[in-house]
Amino acid sequence: MRLLLDSNSFLWWVTGSERLSAIARNAIADDANEVSVAIGSLWEIAIKRSLGKLKFPHDFETVLHAEEFGLLPVTYKHLHALESLPLRHRDPFDRLLIAQSIAENVPVVTNDRAFALYDVKTFW
16 A cells, blocks of 8 residues: 655654554554655754754655655646645645645545545545
């Protein structure tokens, strides 16, 4: 199964946080699953780090390589999906992640209830 981690799921996985559900943790740990992180999620984390709102001392490239996570770039297909999304959720990073999930037909590992406002598969 393919999985796309949202920012929090990625952070909670890397830091071993109890906030990540057991179901999500087991799915991410399962070598049979293909786990990816969207570049937008890393961008969001980088912005929060630079503003001093988040402490995450790890290098993105090193973590993704060590965890064998894929990196999902932004494509034209994602942008087309983003443009057609109704404005039910205002966070631009979440909206991009939702569009990518829809365009790629991959569930997002998230506990964000706002994702339910869209026709997007979630996994938690």
